[in-house]
Amino acid sequence: MREVEESSGTTAMSAVLQRWWLREASACSDASIVVIADLITSLLGGIAIFAVLGHMSLELQVPIEEVAKAGQGLAFVIYPEALTTFWCPQLWSFIFFFMLYLLGIDSEFPLLQTTLTVLSDTFPVLRKYRSITAFIACSTCFVIGLSCVTQGGQYVLNLLDTYCAGVSALFIAMCEVMALMWLYGVRRFSNDIKFMLGKTPPWIFRFSWTFLSPLILCVLVVYGLVMAAPVMYNNVEPYPAWANRLGWFFASLSMIQIPLWAAVALFRARKNIRSAFEPTDTWGPAEKKLLQEYRATVANSKDRTCNVALRTVSANGTAA
Known part of the structure; x- marks a missing residue:
């Protein structure tokens, strides 16, 4: 569970944000496919790593715990060792490390997009300077990351x-x-x-x-x-x-x-603590017609368990 949670990026909300951009796709099927594919990939990766670890332990005549290297060693030592047994290992090694490069770049897109979205929602003026904001964010991360490529x-x-x-x-x-x-x-x-x-x-x-x-x-x-x-x-x-x-x-x-911010919210609502645990007045769909229908369904149900009719949003943002 920990591996799937960390690799799918649910904590950082990057997966939720990427789903928001694909409004016409099926949310349930997409989420199921991503989680299942992530789980299968993690299991296959673990099987491959420990199979090679067992082979190296047998070849070197040392316990597995002495062969295994934690962290990055699993990717940069164990997999290349397995690739040396392939036909034309240079080709497969190039493909593998190129895949790692693409994997790193691919992971940066949703993480950076999440950061930019939070900044633009918090400071709406930044929406006019999205390219500049992205450049500053990338440059800052690049400078910070330089410490990881030193000696x-x-x-x-x-x-x-x-x-x-x-x-x-x-x-x-x-x-x-x-x-x-x-x-x-x-x-x-x-x-x-x-x-x-x-x-x-x-x-x-x-x-x-x-x-x-x-x-x-x-x-x-x-x-x-x-x-x-x-x-x-x-x-x-x-x-x-x-x-x-x-x-x-x-x-x-x-x-x-x-x-910290929970305490801030409680302090701001100190005259009515219960309001701190309720959605704000602006909570709901962005489309005005859908927002009115959503508020009507909530208002008509005291326990908020009423049946709600199906509503969809077309590509141009109109309700259907």
């Missing part, structure tokens, strides 16, 4: 990969699903889906969203915090204490945002 870049990369893409991402995912299903409400969320797609999500989905997913994510977060150990390079060389403190600072910097 000690592998140490920096391993530190960031351990702390910034570990328990903090799971904590954010846990807070997202809890806030959506427990505060916004699974019934309200299901009715929103029915308003958009014309059918209520299956009960197994609602059960998973409400109980199973929060429980699993909570267990993973607690386990990650309890079993956290000082980071090591290649499972051999320990980092200095200040590096571990810096890593936890980076991890907590992203996690603290959720309780």
Whole structure:
């Protein structure tokens, strides 16, 4: 679950944002295909890696734990070792590393788009200067990334990969699903889906969203915090204490945002705390006609579980 959650980018909302641009596609089928394909790819990748690890362990006559290298070593050592057994290994090695390059570039598009969308929504004036904003964001990330290609870049990369893409991402995912299903409400969320797609999500989905997913994510977060150990390079060389403190600072910097802004929202609504847990007046579809219909369906149901008719949006943005 952790591998699928991290590789699909659900915590960073990049997958949700990309789906927003494809309004005419089937959301349910797209989400199912992406998750299943991600799961199968991860399983096949794991099978290939551990098969090669077993072969190398047998050839070198050493335990597997001494052959395996954590982190980037799995991709840059294990796979090339397997490719040496292929016909024309130079060709296959080129194809493999070119694939890694495309994979990295491909992953940057939704991540950067998510950042630009958040900035443009927060500061609408930036929408007029989208190209300039994108150039500044790319340049900033490029300068920051230079530290990962220095002589000690592998140490920096391993530190960031351990702390910034570990328990903090799971904590954010846990807070997202809890806030959506427990505060916004699974019934309200299901009715929103029915308003958009014309059918209520299956009960197994609602059960998973409400109980199973929060429980699993909570267990993973607690386990990650309890079993956290000082980071090591290649499972051999320990980092200095200040590096571990810096890593936890980076991890907590992203996690603290959720309780911090929740406290800000509660403070702003201190005269009516309940309003802090309710959608704003502008919440709803962007299309005016759909927004009126959505508000009417919500107003006509006290528990917000009423049946909602199917509504679609055509390519030009008009309601049908």
